[in-house]
Amino acid sequence: MGSAIQTSLVLALFTAMAIRPPRPRHSSPFNLQFAFGYLINEQPFLGGLWLATGTWELLTAAPSGLLWWLVAALTTADAAALAWLAVRTRSARPALTAALLATYGEPGRPRATRPVWWRVLLVPFISWRPDVRRVRNRRYGPARRGNRLDVYLSRRRRPSSAPVLVYIHGGGFRIGNKMIGARPLIYRLAARGWVCVSLDHRLIGVDYADQLGDTRAALAWIRAHIGAYGGDPNAIVLAGGSSGAHLASTAALSGEEVLGVIGIYGYYGGVGGAGTGPASPHEAITPDAPPFLIIHGTLDTLVLREDARAFAQRLRAVSRRPVTYAELPGAQHSFDLFHSLRFTAVSDTIVRFLELTLATDTTLARTHHRSRPGTSGGPAAVGATVRAHDRRPR
Numbered sequence: 289m290g291s292a293i294q295t296s297l298v299l300a301l302f303t304a305m306a307i308r309p310p311r312p313r314h315s316s317p318f319n320l321q322f323a324f325g326y327l328i329n330e331q332p333f334l335g336g337l338w339l340a341t342g343t344w345e346l347l348t349a350a351p352s353g354l355l356w357w358l359v360a361a362l363t364t365a366d367a368a369a370l371a372w373l374a375v376r377t378r379s380a381r382p383a384l385t386a387a388l389l390a391t392y393g394e395p396g397r398p399r400a401t402r403p404v405w406w407r408v409l410l411v412p413f414i415s416w417r418p419d420v421r422r423v424r425n426r427r428y429g430p431a432r433r434g435n436r437l438d439v440y441l442s443r444r445r446r447p448s449s450a451p452v453l454v455y456i457h458g459g460g461f462r463i464g465n466k467m468i469g470a471r472p473l474i475y476r477l478a479a480r481g482w483v484c485v486s487l488d489h490r491l492i493g494v495d496y497a498d499q500l501g502d503t504r505a506a507l508a509w510i511r512a513h514i515g516a517y518g519g520d521p522n523a524i525v526l527a528g529g530s531s532g533a534h535l536a537s538t539a540a541l542s543g544e545e546v547l548g549v550i551g552i553y554g555y556y557g558g559v560g561g562a563g564t565g566p567a568s569p570h571e572a573i574t575p576d577a578p579p580f581l582i583i584h585g586t587l588d589t590l591v592l593r594e595d596a597r598a599f600a601q602r603l604r605a606v607s608r609r610p611v612t613y614a615e616l617p618g619a620q621h622s623f624d625l626f627h628s629l630r631f632t633a634v635s636d637t638i639v640r641f642l643e644l645t646l647a648t649d650t651t652l653a654r655t656h657h658r659s660r661p662g663t664s665g666g667p668a669a670v671g672a673t674v675r676a677h678d679r680r681p682r
Contacts, residue, residue, distance in 0.1 A: 293355065295342025296362035299335060302328040303369040309589050309620075315555060317460035321589040326620050329587070330628050332373040333409055339366050374629070379617040381633040384583070387614035388640060398640035403632045412626040415471030419443050420478045423517070428509035429502060434490030437506055438466055439517050440478040447483050447518025451525065451547075451646055454485045454510060458530025458622070461499060461559065462491055469529045470552065470624045473635050477642075483519035485510055489535070495561025503539045507546075523547055523649070525642060529624055530555055530591065534569065537580075537599075541572035548579040548645040550638060553621050555591045556599035569599060577607040579648070581641045583634060585619025612641065 305325030312319055328335045343363045346356065381400065388396035407414070421441045429435030441447060455474060457464040466486040474484045489502035511521040525548045528536035533554025540549045542565065558568045566572040580603060584596040593615055600613035614637070616623070616630065624631055 292343045292346040292359045293362075295339065296359055296366055299328070299339055299342075299366045300362060300369075303335065303366060303373065306332075306373055306620075307369060309587055312589055312592070315557065315591045315595055317462075317590065319589055322621055326622065328370070329373060329618070329620050330623055330630065331412055331626070332370040332377075334412070335370045335373075336367065339363060339370070373618075376618040377629040380619065380630045381636075383616055384614045384633055384637040387612050388637060388644075391610045391612040392644055396640065396644060398636045401632065401636055403629055404627065407627040408629065408632075412628060415475050415627065417475045417479055420475050426509070426513075428487070428506045431490050431502075434488055434494075435502060435505065436466070437485050437487035437509070439514075440474055440484040440486070441517060442478055442481055444479075445481045447481055449520040449523075450481055450483045450518050451523040451642070452483045452485065452510065452514055452519040452521070453477055453525050453527060453642075454487065454507065454536075456487060456489070456503065456526070456528035456532030456535050458528065458532045458553075459491070460555075461496065461531045461534075464491070464531075468625065469532065469622075470527065472627050472631060473624065473638060476635055477639070483514060483517050485514070495563070496559045496567065497561060497563035497565055500535060500538060500562075500565060503535045504544065507539065507544055523646070525550065525645065527552070527638075529553055530621065533582075534559070537569035538566055538572055541569055541574060541577055542566050546578055547649050548581070548641070550641070551580065551582045551596075552624050552634070553584055553588055553591060553619075554582065554596060554599075557595055570602060573603055573606050575606055575608050577603060577609055577611075579610045579641075579645050580607070580612065581638065582611070582613045583616065583637070584614070585616045585621065585623060587618055588621045590621040610644075 302324050305321055306329035309321035309325050343359060346359055347363060351357065385397060388398060419442060421443050423439040423441065425436045426439060427435060428437055455470050457466055457469045466488045474486060478484045487506045489499045510524065514521050524546045526536040526540050526546045527550035529552040533551035534556055536549055537551055537554065537556060540546050556569045582596060582600045584593050586593055597613065600611060604611040619630060624634065
């Protein structure tokens with residue numbers, strides 16, 4: 289009986305932190321609100337399994353005494369809270385759709401895909417797919433461990449001049465690994481014919497300028513070698529989570545030529561050790577910025593949504609290219625680590641953003657190179673290219 293009470297009480301604490309975590313005064317690399325509430329918030333089904341296994345033996349026995357009724361009441365409350373968390377994840381898709389529609393109009397509407405339920409319920413932490421091959425530990429710099437990257441390719445399609453997604457992991461600039469973050473998205477895109485890259489950068493004994501230098505070195509390696517893997521070195525999109533979004537944004541805004549940037553629960557504030565270069569994406573904002581998609585959780589306790597919103601607003605006020613900002617109701621930090629209902633909606637939105645970005649870039653390139661009178665790269669041409677991308681298999 290003691291273990292059943294412990295299970296129900298611990299889950300009550302975790303669900304309370306998931307439903308309404310106390311808001312910190314400022315962004316920080318770690319806090320207890322995140323530690324207690326994150327996993328249950330993103331995977332309430334796992335919480336339900338934990339609750340069932342911890343209380344089943346007691347609750348299937350005949351009622352006996354006050355403690356039995358206490359456990360029954362706590363278990364009922366926990367189950368109701370977990371169900372509410374599962375329902376709340378459905379609010380992500382309308383918010384994401386509204387953000388794309390506000391930027392692109394009706395062509396921005398993402399196509400909804402069904403969650404892979406057996407992954408969400410049984411193996412949410414495993415993103416491996418048999419139709420995707422991972423080329424491990426390509427060296428892009430002299431650091432033994434910090435300058436490596438992995439390349440993800442489709443086994444069923446041989447990429448040829450395929451677009452390239454480059455993902456930079458998070459971790460507060462001090463922890464993290466190229467195997468953590470956005471795995472479901474990377475495998476999904478690779479299976480569709482993209483070439484995806486996930487890179488490490490140095491973490492210990494270096495400052496921000498070194499890490500930004502690693503990012504630039506990795507991009508230089510990718511431009512020089514990605515053609516051997518079927519990728520197009522002129523069609524690179526940068527993405528990152530948390531501190532990785534900081535590095536991706538700063539690199540793209542300070543000279544790196546990329547088609548677009550995706551920031552997922554990103555930190556965009558200042559850092560120390562930047563040297564003479566920019567210490568944050570704010571310092572590098574330019575009218576020539578590439579298209580941005582910025583996605584953040586309303587309940588993020590590590591990077592407050594106000595910080596991400598301020599960056600998106602400032603970038604939107606200056607940039608001549610689209611800036612899409614979406615806040616996910618009820619989402620915490622690190623919501624891309626595994627398969628979930630929420631990240632399925634996020635992935636659908638990212639796929640649509642990528643299609644629109646590629647379509648716009650293709651149209652602009654054609655307009656630039658055509659010299660015949662009467663040709664146009666306006667909205668109709670963009671729409672036609674987007675419709676062509678829509679026919680690609682999902």
